[in-house]
Amino acid sequence: MKFTCNKEVLLKEISIAQEIIASKNAISILSNIFIEAKDKNLIIKSTDMKVFFKTKVPVNVIEEGSTTVYGDKFFGIVSTFPYDEIEFSQNDVTAVIKPTTQKKPEYKLKIIASEKYPEFPVSSSSFFEMPIKDFREMIQQSIFAVSDDETRYFLNGSYFEKEGEKINMVATDGRRLAFVGKTADKKINDFSGIIIPPKILNIILKRSGDEGLISISVNDKSMFINFASYQFSTILIEGNFPNYKKVIPEMQEFSLSVKREEMLGALRRVSLMVEKKSHRIFLGIAPGRIAVSSEESEIGTVDDEIPCKYDGKEMTIALNFRYLEEPFKTMTEDEIQILFTQVQKAITIKPVPEKDYLHVVMPMQT
Numbered sequence: 001m002k003f004t005c006n007k008e009v010l011l012k013e014i015s016i017a018q019e020i021i022a023s024k025n026a027i028s029i030l031s032n033i034f035i036e037a038k039d040k041n042l043i044i045k046s047t048d049m050k051v052f053f054k055t056k057v058p059v060n061v062i063e064e065g066s067t068t069v070y071g072d073k074f075f076g077i078v079s080t081f082p083y084d085e086i087e088f089s090q091n092d093v094t095a096v097i098k099p100t101t102q103k104k105p106e107y108k109l110k111i112i113a114s115e116k117y118p119e120f121p122v123s124s125s126s127f128f129e130m131p132i133k134d135f136r137e138m139i140q141q142s143i144f145a146v147s148d149d150e151t152r153y154f155l156n157g158s159y160f161e162k163e164g165e166k167i168n169m170v171a172t173d174g175r176r177l178a179f180v181g182k183t184a185d186k187k188i189n190d191f192s193g194i195i196i197p198p199k200i201l202n203i204i205l206k207r208s209g210d211e212g213l214i215s216i217s218v219n220d221k222s223m224f225i226n227f228a229s230y231q232f233s234t235i236l237i238e239g240n241f242p243n244y245k246k247v248i249p250e251m252q253e254f255s256l257s258v259k260r261e262e263m264l265g266a267l268r269r270v271s272l273m274v275e276k277k278s279h280r281i282f283l284g285i286a287p288g289r290i291a292v293s294s295e296e297s298e299i300g301t302v303d304d305e306i307p308c309k310y311d312g313k314e315m316t317i318a319l320n321f322r323y324l325e326e327p328f329k330t331m332t333e334d335e336i337q338i339l340f341t342q343v344q345k346a347i348t349i350k351p352v353p354e355k356d357y358l359h360v361v362m363p364m365q366t
Helices: 007-020 071-079 130-140 151-153 196-208 262-269 319-331
Strands: 001-008 030-036 041-047 051-058 060-065 067-072 085-090 094-099 107-112 128-131 158-162 166-172 174-182 194-196 213-218 224-226 230-235 254-257 279-287 290-293 303-307 317-318 333-340 345-351 357-359
Touching: 001 007, 007 030, 007 041, 007 051, 007 085, 007 196, 030 060, 030 071, 051 196, 067 071, 071 094, 071 107, 128 130, 128 174, 128 194, 130 166, 130 174, 130 196, 130 213, 151 158, 158 279, 166 279, 194 196, 254 262, 254 303, 262 290, 262 319, 262 333, 303 319, 317 319, 319 357
Parallel strands: none
Antiparallel strands: 001 060, 001 085, 030 041, 030 067, 041 051, 051 230, 067 107, 085 094, 094 107, 128 213, 158 166, 158 194, 166 174, 174 357, 213 224, 224 230, 254 333, 279 290, 279 317, 290 303, 333 345, 345 357
């Protein structure tokens, strides 16, 4: 195999491939990136056996062939390469990487035969499409609420379902919940709810743009996602996601609205004195204002205050600082609404005007 290509074009694709790889063992085939020069393109694959990635880029193919190279070193070589054009060639046991117009630098990298690379799964279900911008927004508004408690593995991913004319994505760690629902194309076939691991969602969020469509296929144990020149698939998390609808309050007695940037500013200031284990802060809610404060600690305490639109009774609600900050940081609207009933019952956070997502947070003991 022999080909030449532009450094930046190649670097973009192998950086995604390297992000998929979990193993850093040089003698493991799963530490390697699969490459195949064929029909004026370079096909690139990588996997950790849970997430699979495939793409192709145009290159100048001099001799067709395929191999696998140690991903960590290959990425390092390309990212520090001093010239714009790269020549890649191979013999039986070694890949040679050097400039097209110079003799040096010349890298010789050990390879493993491509025949040993794992087979990639193929979807047995039809694909449906949705705007990639909508899918990105669903990830952004929910992924931070995914639980990292491995004893509750069924909460270690985002729940994805088609419900009537909507597609929903939900994440929860048991103390907070994020819900997003987008209008679904009528052509989309019904599918049972699935639990998507966060790794593939984070990669899509990082690597996708806002233009175009994303194609999705769902099987019993796998999900397939295609956009642009990229093909991804992932093994799904098995288990029963809890009935999230029971967590979302139907009616709440009180409501206040606050400027998002003003609340974020208060949270940043109060965070300097927040106790690191509990992350507890207090919202002192009164007509026209919110007092934001930390609890007493060995370091000290802080009190701040911002205006709000509210004319109900006074009350103090204790919350995990991160559970309030993360939704506010993710939202983009200027004004945010907080709905509540009692100090020990769930609060709901929504944008003003209301959109297709919301966040539910359970208070802490005061």
